[in-house]
Amino acid sequence: MRSVREALAGFGRAPLLGGLSIGAIAVSLFIVGLFAVAAHNVDRALSGVESRVEVVAYLDDGVDEELVGLAVAEIEAYPEVQQVTYVSKVEALYRASQELTEFSDVFSDLEVNPLPASLVAQLGEDDRTPDAAERVAERIESYDFVEEVRYGREWVDRLYRLRRIVGGGVLLLGASFAVGAALLIGIAVRMAVLARRREISIMKTVGATEAYIRRPFLVEGLLTGLVGGLLAVVLTYGTYRLVDRALLPLEWVPEWWVTIGLGFAGLLGMAAAARAVRRELRGIDVY
Amino acid sequence: MIKLQSVTKAYGRVAHALDDVSLHVAKGEIVFLTGASGAGKTTILRLIHMQTRPTKGEVRVSRFSSSRIKRRELPELRRRVGYVFQEFRLLENLSAGENVAFALECTGSPRAKIGPRVQKLLAQVGLAARARSYPRELSGGEQQRVAIARALATEPLVLLADEPTGNLDERASSGVFELFRRINASGTTVVMATHDAELIRRHPDIRVIELETGSVVFDSAAAGAAP
Numbered sequence: 001m002r003s004v005r006e007a008l009a010g011f012g013r014a015p016l017l018g019g020l021s022i023g024a025i026a027v028s029l030f031i032v033g034l035f036a037v038a039a040h041n042v043d044r045a046l047s048g049v050e051s052r053v054e055v056v057a058y059l060d061d062g063v064d065e066e067l068v069g070l071a072v073a074e075i076e077a078y079p080e081v082q083q084v085t086y087v088s089k090v091e092a093l094y095r096a097s098q099e100l101t102e103f104s105d106v107f108s109d110l111e112v113n114p115l116p117a118s119l120v121a122q123l124g125e126d127d128r129t130p131d132a133a134e135r136v137a138e139r140i141e142s143y144d145f146v147e148e149v150r151y152g153r154e155w156v157d158r159l160y161r162l163r164r165i166v167g168g169g170v171l172l173l174g175a176s177f178a179v180g181a182a183l184l185i186g187i188a189v190r191m192a193v194l195a196r197r198r199e200i201s202i203m204k205t206v207g208a209t210e211a212y213i214r215r216p217f218l219v220e221g222l223l224t225g226l227v228g229g230l231l232a233v234v235l236t237y238g239t240y241r242l243v244d245r246a247l248l249p250l251e252w253v254p255e256w257w258v259t260i261g262l263g264f265a266g267l268l269g270m271a272a273a274a275r276a277v278r279r280e281l282r283g284i285d286v287y
Numbered sequence: 288m289i290k291l292q293s294v295t296k297a298y299g300r301v302a303h304a305l306d307d308v309s310l311h312v313a314k315g316e317i318v319f320l321t322g323a324s325g326a327g328k329t330t331i332l333r334l335i336h337m338q339t340r341p342t343k344g345e346v347r348v349s350r351f352s353s354s355r356i357k358r359r360e361l362p363e364l365r366r367r368v369g370y371v372f373q374e375f376r377l378l379e380n381l382s383a384g385e386n387v388a389f390a391l392e393c394t395g396s397p398r399a400k401i402g403p404r405v406q407k408l409l410a411q412v413g414l415a416a417r418a419r420s421y422p423r424e425l426s427g428g429e430q431q432r433v434a435i436a437r438a439l440a441t442e443p444l445v446l447l448a449d450e451p452t453g454n455l456d457e458r459a460s461s462g463v464f465e466l467f468r469r470i471n472a473s474g475t476t477v478v479m480a481t482h483d484a485e486l487i488r489r490h491p492d493i494r495v496i497e498l499e500t501g502s503v504v505f506d507s508a509a510a511g512a513a514p
Contacts, residue, residue: 199378207365207441208393285338
């Protein structure tokens with residue numbers, strides 16, 4: 001209780017510096033927050049694209065449908081595979097004419113159906129990775145009646161690279177802004193220690209423990225972090241709503257991201273305060 | 288209670304604030320530490336309070352030794368060794384009572400006990416009626432009494448005083464000194480640094496240790512007579 005009172009008094013003593021520290025944390029976490037919203041939505045878009053990641057095996061003409069049926073059952077038993085669909089030659093032609101309407105004349109004039117039958121294997125949610133797709137493709141290729149297997153490897157790879165870059169960007173930016181915010185909190189706490197130099201010196205004279213002396217500053221750091229974090233959440237949410245309404249539909253980040261963000265802000269504040277106060281207190285002894 | 292064994296304290300490379308000083312202050316004793324400015328009086332008090340460590344030799348206070356004490360043990364030592372400064376060093380924004388309560392709060396006294404204890408301490412220094420007065424409203428002598436009450440808050444075994452009457456007129460000075468005598472009479476060891484020759488002359492029964500440029504040049508206990 002004393003620590004909270006002292007910490008609030010600390011804010012009161014240097015409101016400008018306290019406000020600056022809160023502002024710095026808020027701005028840094030706001031930027032991270034924006035990236036988080038972007039990353040979350042890119043992620044969501046990727047998983048939408050991912051669900052379309054499939055391995056397509058084109059079959060030789062005239063293959064025995066019974067054999068194909070057996071193969072379908074076998075392939076469906078692969079751990080990575082969720083579902084296998086057989087697309088016959090006729091169905092392929094029908095789909096092509098439906099999807100590529102500008103060529104409908106060409107399709108209707110055909111005497112021989114040039115399109116091959118195919119097996120389309122959809123991968124399970126956890127297996128929509130380049131490795132899994134490649135594994136499944138290799139196994140399907142081993143069937144004699146399979147002429148060619150395609151699974152858009154490069155495309156899958158590119159999607160993953162993009163996701164990694166976005167993730168890495170958020171992490172790097174977050175880290176550098178966190179360092180900036182920590183430095184500012186450090187300065188604020190150092191100023192607070194200096195402002196209370198006389199009191200601290202008397203505390204040391206009469207025999208207060210270091211932990212007792214340190215506590216209000218740690219609470220001040222924690223509160224600075226938490227208030228800054230909350231402000232960042234409000235700013236991020238406001239921006240998200242604005243973009244969502246005016247520009248493009250977005251989805252808000254999961255609640256636990258917000259909780260982790262706030263927890264991180266609080267811890268960051270406290271850690272920065274702890275570091276500053278430890279260094280500063282060493283310099284103060286009994287007069 | 289207090290023992291300095293061949294203590295040398297050097298600040299920087301050249302100047303020796305203390306040079307091979309050995310002295311012993313028994314439990315319950317009262318001692319004047321005297322000498323010109325810069326003779327080493329404050330250095331001895333700071334060494335006993337373990338604000339600084341000797342460059343050579345050892346300082347022992349009760350069971351604490353300067354060569355073995357750990358940083359985290361300092362609060363415990365300082366609760367047993369009270370310190371009074373020449374310039375009082377009260378917190379200006381706190382009343383007399385709050386200044387004393389501050390020492391009790393930050394050394395972990397139970398909240399319920401603080402109020403009655405502050406009253407008792409202020410009564411002990413003759414300021415029971417001034418608990419609500421702020422330092423600026425008190426005379427120098429009264430401020431020093433508040434500082435003494437604060438130093439007594441942790442019931443120290445030893446009370447160190449660095450020129451406690453240095454900023455006071457003669458009347459206030461003798462009042463504060465009598466207070467130290469009473470504190471000593473109740474069993475607390477008192478070491479008082481002073482260069483007030485008149486004060487020393489008026490109390491020939493009190494042991495005097497005189498320092499000159501970092502060395503003990505006279506100790507009435509060893510000489511068996513007053514200077």
